[in-house]
Every structure is written in C-alpha cells, then in structure tokens.
Amino acid sequence: METMASPxxxxxxxxxxxxxxxxxxxxxxxxxxxxxxxxxxxxxxxxNRLGPFGLIQxxxxxxxxxxxxxxxxxxxxxxxxxxxPVLALIPAFTTIVVIPFGPTIQAFGRTIPLVVAPAExxxxxxxxxxxxxxxxxxxxxxxxxxxxxxxxxxxxxxxxISYELALTLSVLAVVIPVSSFYLPDVxxxxxxxxxxxxxxxxxFVVFLIASFAETNRLPFDLPEAESELVAGFHTEYSAMRFxxxxxxxxxxxxxxxxxxxxxxxxxxxxxxxxxEGWIGAVVGLLTLVAKVGICMAVFVWVRWTFPRFRYDQLMxxxxxxxxxxxxxxxxxxxxxxxxGWL
Amino acid sequence: xxxxxxxxFAALALGSSLVVVLHRNPIYATISLVLTLFCxxxxxxxxxxxxxxxxxxxxxxxxxxxxxxxxxxxLNIQKQGRDESAFAGQGLQAAGxxxxxxxxxxxxxxxxxxxxxxxxxxxxxxxxxxxxxxRDLFAEYLLPFEIVGLLLxxxxxxxxxxxxxxxxxxPATKTNPEGAEL
Numbered sequence: 001m002e003t004m005a006s007p008x009x010x011x012x013x014x015x016x017x018x019x020x021x022x023x024x025x026x027x028x029x030x031x032x033x034x035x036x037x038x039x040x041x042x043x044x045x046x047x048n049r050l051g052p053f054g055l056i057q058x059x060x061x062x063x064x065x066x067x068x069x070x071x072x073x074x075x076x077x078x079x080x081x082x083x084x085p086v087l088a089l090i091p092a093f094t095t096i097v098v099i100p101f102g103p104t105i106q107a108f109g110r111t112i113p114l115v116v117a118p119a120e121x122x123x124x125x126x127x128x129x130x131x132x133x134x135x136x137x138x139x140x141x142x143x144x145x146x147x148x149x150x151x152x153x154x155x156x157x158x159x160x161i162s163y164e165l166a167l168t169l170s171v172l173a174v175v176i177p178v179s180s181f182y183l184p185d186v187x188x189x190x191x192x193x194x195x196x197x198x199x200x201x202x203x204f205v206v207f208l209i210a211s212f213a214e215t216n217r218l219p220f221d222l223p224e225a226e227s228e229l230v231a232g233f234h235t236e237y238s239a240m241r242f243x244x245x246x247x248x249x250x251x252x253x254x255x256x257x258x259x260x261x262x263x264x265x266x267x268x269x270x271x272x273x274x275x276e277g278w279i280g281a282v283v284g285l286l287t288l289v290a291k292v293g294i295c296m297a298v299f300v301w302v303r304w305t306f307p308r309f310r311y312d313q314l315m316x317x318x319x320x321x322x323x324x325x326x327x328x329x330x331x332x333x334x335x336x337x338x339x340g341w342l
Numbered sequence: 343x344x345x346x347x348x349x350x351f352a353a354l355a356l357g358s359s360l361v362v363v364l365h366r367n368p369i370y371a372t373i374s375l376v377l378t379l380f381c382x383x384x385x386x387x388x389x390x391x392x393x394x395x396x397x398x399x400x401x402x403x404x405x406x407x408x409x410x411x412x413x414x415x416x417l418n419i420q421k422q423g424r425d426e427s428a429f430a431g432q433g434l435q436a437a438g439x440x441x442x443x444x445x446x447x448x449x450x451x452x453x454x455x456x457x458x459x460x461x462x463x464x465x466x467x468x469x470x471x472x473x474x475x476x477r478d479l480f481a482e483y484l485l486p487f488e489i490v491g492l493l494l495x496x497x498x499x500x501x502x503x504x505x506x507x508x509x510x511x512x513p514a515t516k517t518n519p520e521g522a523e524l
Binding site for chain 2: 077079080119120121124125127128129131132134135138139142150154157158161164181
C-alpha cells in the first residue's frame with residue numbers, strides 16, 4: 001500500500017506545484033497588466049517608473065500591502081471578519097486541480113494524465129468548489145458590521161447565485177456531445193472535432209457574460225460599486241487582508257479562464273498539431289498559459305471599456321435573458337447530439 | 343491514509359454538526375452547517391460515490407445554505423438569549439411534532455409490512471458511477487424522478503405566489519405587517 005501510493009502522491013504534488021505556480025504567477029502579472037492596460041485604454045502613461053515598463057510595480061504593491069496597518073473594526077464580528085479573506089482564496093486555488101494542462105504521458109514506468117485530480121466528475125467538481133466562493137463575500141459583509149459592506153455582500157451573493165445557474169447550464173451543454181464530465185475527454189473531443197466555440201457559440205456567449213458576473217468584474221461589479229457602496233464588501237479591510245480579496249479575484253479569473261479555454265478553445269491542445277510525450281506536455285502547458293493570457297486580456301479590456309450595469313438591469317439580464325437562453329441552448333445541443341450533428 | 347482522512351473528516355463533521363445545534367448565534371450555526379455538509383461530501387467520496395459528494399457540495403453547500411444565510415441576514419435574527427422563555431407555551435407544538443413523526447414512521451412501517459421488504463442489493467461501483475447512476479435514474483426510476491421534479495415545481499410556484507405582492511387595485515388581500523416590512 002505504502003509503496004504503491006507514494007509515486008502517485010509525488011506525481012500529484014508535482015502537478016499541483018505546476019498549477020499553483022501558474023496561478024500564483026498570474027496574479028502579480030495581472031496587477032501589472034490591469035494597471036498598464038487601463039492606462040493604455042484611458043490614454044495615460046500608467047505606472048512606468050519602477051523597472052522597465054513599470055514591471056516591478058506589483059512587487060512594490062505587495063510590499064506596501066505587507067507594511068500597511070491591518071485594521072479590524074472594533075464592532076466587527078471578529079472570527080467571521082478574519083475568516084472571510086482566507087475563504088476568498090480557497091475556491092480559486094482548489095478549482096484548478098481539474099484543469100488538464102497536457103496530454104497523458106508515459107514517464108518513470110507510469111501513465112500520468114497531466115491533470116492534478118483525474119476525477120470522473122471534473123466539471124462538476126470545478127463548479128461545486130467555485131460555488132463556495134460566495135461565502136467569503138457574505139462573511140466579509142456580515143462580519144464587518146458596516147451597512148455598505150452588508151449591502152455589497154448581499155448584492156454579491158444574489159448576483160453569484162443568479163449567474164451560477166446560467167454558467168452551469170452553458171457548461172452542461174458542452175458536456176452533452178462529449179458525454180463525459182472529465183475535462184481531458186473534453187479536450188480530446190475538440191482535437192477530433194472542432195473547437196467547441198464554433199458549434200456552441202450561444203453557450204459560449206452565455207458562459208462569457210456569466211463569468212464576468214461570477215468574478216464580480218465590470219460591467220457587473222455592483223458588489224463594490226464605488227459611487228454607491230464605497231468599496232462594497234471589502235470596505236473595512238486593509239493591508240494583506242484586502243490584498244487577499246484582490247488576489248482571490250485574479251485567481252478566480254484565472255481559474256474561470258482555464259475552464260473557459262478548456263471547454264471552448266481546445267484547452268492545452270493546438271489545432272492541427274498532435275504532440276505526445278514530454279514535448280507535448282511542455283507545449284501543452286505553454287499553450288494553456290497563452291490562451292488563458294488572451295482571456296485575461298479580454299477581462300481587462302472589457303473592464304475598462306464598458307460602464308457599469310444598474311442592479312435591476314443585472315438581475316433582469318441574468319434571469320430573463322441569460323437563463324432562458326442557456327436552457328434553450330442546452331435543449332438545442334441535446335437535440336443536435338441526438339440527431340447526430342455534433 | 344484513507345483511514346486518516348476518514349477519521350479527520352468524520353470528527354470534523356460530528357464536531358461541526360454539534361456546533362450547528364448548540365451555537366446561539368444563527369450565523370455561526372449556519373457556517374458550521376456548511377462545514378458539516380462539506381465533510382459529509384468528503385465521506386461520500388471516500389465511500390466511492392464521488393458524484394454524490396460533488397452534488398452535495400454543489401447543491402447544498404453552494405446554493406441552499408447560502409439562501410439560509412441570506413434569510414438570517416435579511417431578517418436580522420439575533421443571538422438566542424440564555425433564557426428558555428422563548429420555548430415557553432410551545433409544549434403543544436412539540437407534542438404535535440413528535441406525534442406527527444410517530445404517525446409518519448408507523449405509516450412507513452405499515453407500508454413496508456404490507457408490501458414486504460424490497461430485496462436489497464449492495465451498491466456496486468457501476469451503480470454509483472456517473473453513467474450507471476444516470477442510466478438507472480432515467481430508465482428504471484424515471485417515474486419517481488419525474489414526480490419529484492413535479493413536486494419541486496409545485497413548491498417553486500407556491501413560493502412565488504406566497505412572496506408575490508398583492509395586485510394594486512385588485513381585491514385587497516390583507517398584507518401581513520411582518521411581510522410588508524421586508
């Protein structure tokens with residue numbers, strides 16, 4: 001037992017290190033991309049003093065966060081207040097375990113699928129762990145004992161629950177023709193057919209809009225609408241606790257981008273090229289990183305281009321447009337699969 | 343290894359479920375409920391039913407308990423005081439609830455006695471796996487499945503009707519003053 005389990009555990013540890021390293025690297029890079037990208041779009045220089053193109057800026061930001069005073073409001077519900085920033089990181093860093101980042105390779109006399117957790121229920125596991133993210137927002141709002149925080153967190157949780165339905169339904173529509181929840185199967189299906197973004201274009205649009213809402217990004221960042229709610233659920237947080245909400249947001253953007261890329265854009269695979277073994281693994285990882293990078297750039301681009309929705313518009317869009325659209329898409333895909341078109 | 347995980351999560355599940363029942367602050371009780379459900383999901387996975395575990399997290403922890411928290415936060419339920427007077431005069435309700443439970447179990451027992459115990463099979467790995475489970479659910483047990491779906495639909499419509507504002511100029515149904523405050 002012990003001798004059988006340990007090599008598998010080592011494999012998992014190495015794969016986990018790769019994925020965690022990926023997500024942890026993305027966060028500071030994204031801070032830079034966001035600030036420089038917003039500057040580019042708003043026609044101003046942005047942070048350009050520290051290092052070439054201001055590349056060292058995220059490091060300076062991190063140092064600033066570490067040395068700032070960490071304030072806890074005296075009226076806060078302390079355990080909940082302190083728990084919330086930690087919970088913000090959990091969904092983002094756990095969901096990546098089901099994302100495949102390369103082909104199945106033969107190494108050290110073993111068959112190793114390049115996905116941290118080769119779970120049959122892959123997509124569902126992702127969605128269920130992602131759905132836990134709402135607790136950090138609720139607890140942050142309630143624990144702060146501040147009316148802006150509470151309003152922000154109620155908005156955030158209502159928004160996340162509403163858009164989760166549309167997101168889940170659009171993901172299920174991808175799963176139907178593949179007939180597997182296992183994400184490497186989804187990638188393999190796209191290698192033999194075409195990328196899902198073409199036949200599933202309606203589902204992809206729903207997924208895209210819902211993922212902006214799920215990550216509380218503009219145009220759906222009502223939970224932290226500055227003009228109405230100061231800073232929403234994280235009004236009272238400072239220093240590293242605030243930074244961990246910040247990191248959580250970028251990490252969940254990364255995780256959702258990974259899922260989107262895997263579901264709709266062939267994941268780690270390149271079109272028309274089939275690479276195996278170690279070369280396939282390296283190229284696969286790089287391809288995944290490149291595709292996720294493009295998705296993240298779109299997140300930034302959209303954030304600094306569109307104005308914020310009104311809250312009733314947000315709810316109407318979620319329940320009266322996206323949800324029916326997602327259901328119709330699901331039925332359409334199911335019918336097309338039955339007819340043998342997909 | 344498996345034993346260690348089991349012991350850890352079983353202990354966590356037991357401990358957090360005790361907190362659910364015993365804690366006086368409803369928010370803490372609800373958060374403990376989240377932990378309990380999550381630990382039970384882990385136990386499902388250990389038992390070789392990952393699909394059930396994932397659904398448990400997706401539906402209960404991810405959605406239903408969030409609504410519990412919502413209701414608690416919106417109604418602003420305060421900490422339960424130490425005095426037991428909140429339960430005073432509820433003896434009749436308690437007796438009714440216990441009586442109802444007894445009647446329910448008697449009816450179930452009667453039904454089982456009349457129809458005889460169904461032949462029980464151990465759950466095979468095929469049955470708890472995704473494909474086996476859905477094949478059985480949508481083929482052999484389709485009718486019960488549809489009936490449960492209908493029940494949920496009725497519940498949704500009922501909740502909507504109850505929560506709906508009365509029409510402005512229609513026959514004025516008297517508004518519940520507590521409901522109006524929401």
